[in-house]
Amino acid sequence: MRTLPLSLEISGALKNMRIKASLTQEQLAILTDTHQEGIARLESGDYLPSLRLLNKVARAMGYEVEIGFRYIASPEQPGQIPE
Numbered sequence: 001m002r003t004l005p006l007s008l009e010i011s012g013a014l015k016n017m018r019i020k021a022s023l024t025q026e027q028l029a030i031l032t033d034t035h036q037e038g039i040a041r042l043e044s045g046d047y048l049p050s051l052r053l054l055n056k057v058a059r060a061m062g063y064e065v066e067i068g069f070r071y072i073a074s075p076e077q078p079g080q081i082p083e
Contacts, residue, residue, distance in 0.1 A: 011045035014057060018043075021061045031060040 004012070018028050018039075025039040032039075042049055042057065049057075055065045 005045070007048045008045040010049065010054070011043050014054075015043045017058070017061050017063060023061065028057070028060060032056050 018025070021028075023031070025043070026036045029036045029039045039057075041047070042053070051065065051067075058065050
């Protein structure tokens, strides 16, 4: 079950990846052909970035984007697909 909004989960993961790669926001911006302010905004969690942008940033740090889905049965209606 998600405890944080998706935008915060993504921003936290990106920031952790950048720090692990020993990159500054400015260095990552250069690698992704963007501005430091754009990286800071991405790491703020204020918005959901596009998959294209996520992929570009992840690849610059040696990662790839992976998307998955999990079925979570509602306790009130087990076995029913949520709408």
